[in-house]
Amino acid sequence: MHTLVLLYMGDETVTASAGTERVLTNMANAFVERGYRTIVVTNDPPTAKPYFPFLPQVELIFLDVWHVKMPVVVKIKREINRVIPIMDRPVESYRAHLSVVKLRERLSDCQIDCIIAYNHEAIQVADLWQKGRVPLIAMMHNSIRVIMGDSNHATLKEKEKANLIQVLMPSYVQEAKQYIHNTPIIYIPNTVTPIPAERRANLGKKKENYTITTVGRIDGLQKQTHILIHSFAKIVTRYPRWKIEIWGEIKKKSYYNELCNYIHEHGLDQNVFFCGTTREIQKKISQADIFAFPSAFEGFPLALTEAMATGLPSVGFRSADAVKDLIIDGRNGILCEDGAPAFAKGLERLMKDQDLRVKLGRQAVEDIKPYAPQIVWDKWQDVVEQQIQSFSHKKGK
Template identity: 30%
Template sequence: MKIVIVQHKNFLNSTGGTEKIACFLANNLVEKDCEVILATNDENVSGKPMFYLNPKVTLNNLFNPKFIQEEIITLFNYKGNNPFFWLYYKLKKKRDKIHNKLLVKKYGGVEGIYTHNLKERVTLWQTYLSDVKPNVIITMSISSLVEITFGKKLQFPILNSVNGRPDYDYTDVLWYRSKIEMKLLEEAYVHLSGIQVLFDSYKAFLPTTFIGEAVTIPNPVIQMDTNALVHHDIAKKTYKIINIASLNNSCKQQDVAIQIFSKIATSYPNWILEFWGVGNDLQILQEQVAELQLENRIFFKGFTSEPLEKLKEAEIFLFPSKYEGFPLALTEAMAVGLPVIGFQSCSGVNELIQNEQNGFLANDITDMQHKLEQLIQNSELRKKMGIMAHESVKKYSEEAVFQKWFHFITQINKKQN
């Protein structure tokens, strides 16, 4: 069985959950004697996968600079106090406004830019897939699906992997999308033979255009032996609150974690807050910490290839995300025996955390602060919740999750033959 896994862009040099799952599927499928191709269209041609990829997996980057992509530049308002940065970003914003205005005029509006870019990518993908002739295509996002089906339906069964709540993929509930983009995204579901969602509750958020088979398959979680869990009863000079995620305030809300910690830092002088991850908001977050004069208590550690080892050095996992799908960092924290704190309103997080059992679900920022202090003050509570967190993610073992995926893929392939 020949399988093409499509991560249409940003696969190379990316440390996100989507890329991790793409590699997980590819690595396990080749061990089932499948021919697996992981295909992307990534302008970072010198980049490489950031997660292990079995040498038996073929990696194809379709990027071709002749297929021109035009981009509206997101305008940025500098919020810090540095006068040099203020002047730089003010001039940059003026330049970007001129660029955007000219681009919109050239293509007759934002929708015209989107359509131009899409047609360029569609030609590339459909030519490639027609030559490869896979038995099954797995798209790692709905945008990938649009790119391989727009204007011409390929005669191959397609499965889509949904990395968040499904309506995040085809609506503007989280960020701006033009009307034509939302229309095309929603129509793309018609071409699906099947779709994978992360939780049963997410099926309610599929569009009416979807008529295929929906199957619930969670993300895999690395399992830990009981004797390798965090030891909450060991006295330390310094205790860590940890967050592992891309540095992105609009989603991961590290600024909220800093705000909360700043209110309690004086009361708990032997506790620190540690961030692991990279992202566009690093400078903004560093400036926030500097303004609070907490550089010796809050640390940005960068990317780690060993998240489990970093998690085992901590006492509490603080995760104030606004929205999630099935957060891998959260489940890894639970696997090593850390008590976890998230927001009740956050999708995915509110599926994994059982309030006051394996962690806390907070109603707002003030409530999150109070719950964090409860854990700081009580090592027995940390230990109890950590053990329950470890137990609650056992059902998400890599073997169990892959078996569900393999069954789904083979069943779809059989129906098409």
């Protein structure tokens, strides 16, 4: 039995309900089901309760270094690095050293066969911990320009210590090669579970009221929740039977309050609703008629792909990383130019044409099938086994 370690470090936490946490849980469970000993290591405190359920066979190690107090010298290095970026993220580096000390204590007698790093601090931990003795696969969970665009030379060199880098969209391979020159880069997408026909959206049904839904944290920078609300405000008087349901965590209270004020000032209190989070999001999506996704960028948007698997036509931006690859304009959804006016036109195009919604939604189901879990986990298992065998041959020599 091979032992696989998934390192999920940095500021992330398994208690969150976001996409990366979901990928982590799904991957750990999938490898356990395929016969691997799977160990998940995070920065969380010992009392952490994962939002998404791990199988009992998954071994969880919470190192409790997330909120560790930074020494003055580390803070000074951080401030220097902001002005003269020559170091590799001093705060993460410090936490990585603490993590390695604890890992060596917890797994001193464990033979590790492969490590998968979920973020940059995880790469630092793996490098310090195993020093190249074990194959390291680094995952890139966002668009390449977001992950690598602001990275300095030291940070990029640290990423190159991985034996293999995985990206989420085919277009990201060449993009990543602009930053990473000495490490192979492969494309493996996230998984999208097929939705049975009886659980998909019934877009042909005549209704008293219709729903536009979106899923994602309430955020002004990436998710751009305000654009959806502003767009809807431009057309709502022509479509009084339509409403918006916004599902997601509130990350910034001031931004949320701004949105609430805008909704009230524009008389949208009976049309726009913040619904919070739910563990039955697919059920909620299936009751909608349009999926709105005004993100500025994504890595591989699970919310969008789940909506497509449920049979909803989507509206997104032509400029948004990943979104522009998944939504094919006029085939399974609508792509718009940037801004609320264009997004409003995209919404209206679907709101006024039920037949178009049905047609695009039906095609969305077909277009998402290549991301089925069996297909994706087969690819991952092949990659992991290739890396293990490659290192075994090197040791034999």
